[in-house]
Amino acid sequence: MGKKATKAADNMYYLARSEAAETNSDFSSREKAAEIIGIDRTRLARIELDTIPPYPEEVRAMAKAYNVPELCNSYCARECPIGRNSVREVSIDDFDRLALKVLGSLKDIDSLRASLIAISEDGVIEEKERPAFQEILDSLEKISVNAKALQLWAVKNIRIQQ
Known part of the structure; x- marks a missing residue:
């Protein structure tokens, strides 16, 4: 991709377009990228320069293109007012690293299951059970994040549908 836009150098939308330009020269220019995405060139520039936030449908179009x-x-983890409080940002590693993370987060699944059964059998989470319940929730969050990263890797690299 020709020259680097230094003002946009750390913008995730600019970085995504730069990454795409490595395999598709149409994304080397903001003009052609905007045309493919279906937004105005100046709007794309303003998004990449962090002067305006993108609309969710624009992010979806950029992600797909x-x-x-x-x-x-x-976008959901950083910019969406609702997502900022409920979505964890994931990073996509190489497949072998992701597979190991998923397997590592699942290694204690039997003990988590047994602990959850023990806690829930009376239908009440007692004060003394709260630390164990929090550990279960933390483990489930780790599993969820690792599973999402693996899913995004699959969408990106082998075109598995989301």
Whole structure:
């Protein structure tokens, strides 16, 4: 991709377009990228320069066009008023690293299951059970984040549908 836009150098939308330009020269220019995405060139420039936030449908269009599905996750985790409080941003590693993370987060699943059964059998989470319940929730969050990262890797690299 020709020259680097230094003002946009750390903008995730600019970085996604730059990554896409490595395999598709149409994304080397903001003009052609905007045309493919279906937005105005100046709007794309303002998004990449952080002067305006993108609309969710623009993020979805960029993620699809650039083949960077993690862009939607990053938008939800960083910019969406609701998502900022409920969505964890994930990073996509190489497949072997992701597979190990998923397997590592699942290694204690039997003890988590047994602990959850023990806590829930009376239908009440007692004060003394709260630390164990929090550990269960933390483990489930780790499993969820690792599973989402693996899913995004699959969407990006082998075109598995989301």
